[in-house]
Amino acid sequence: MLITDTGVPKELIEKDQWGGEIMKRLDDGWCAAVDRDTLMCTIYENRPWICREFEMASYECETERRDNGIDPH
Ligand code: SF4
Numbered sequence: 001m002l003i004t005d006t007g008v009p010k011e012l013i014e015k016d017q018w019g020g021e022i023m024k025r026l027d028d029g030w031c032a033a034v035d036r037d038t039l040m041c042t043i044y045e046n047r048p049w050i051c052r053e054f055e056m057a058s059y060e061c062e063t064e065r066r067d068n069g070i071d072p073h
Contacts, residue, residue, distance in 0.1 A: 007046035008033075023048065039070070 002008060002021040012032050014024045024032040033043045041047050055061065065071070 001050060002048045004049050006048055008043060008048060009046070012043065 001016075002013065002023070008023070012024050013021050016022050026032050028036075030036075033041055033047070035042050041051070
């Protein structure tokens with residue numbers, strides 16, 4: 001969810017059913033800004049505020065990667 005304007009490109013933004021702005025997802029369910037080869041954010045300097053709060057290598061991060069079949073290390 002986009003709470004503040006951090007400069008996310010418009011083509012990567014969608015509206016949810018309540019009219020809120022969210023990151024677009026591709027058919028695989030992942031954020032459209034994820035580079036599928038490197039798993040890195042392609043808009044890192046402009047990523048949403050929530051993404052900035054999500055700690056890399058945190059328990060939640062590693063759990064998400066493991067649940068999606070990605071070795072967290
Ligand atoms: S940090 Fe991750 S979820 Fe956030 S915009 Fe970048 S690729 Fe998407």
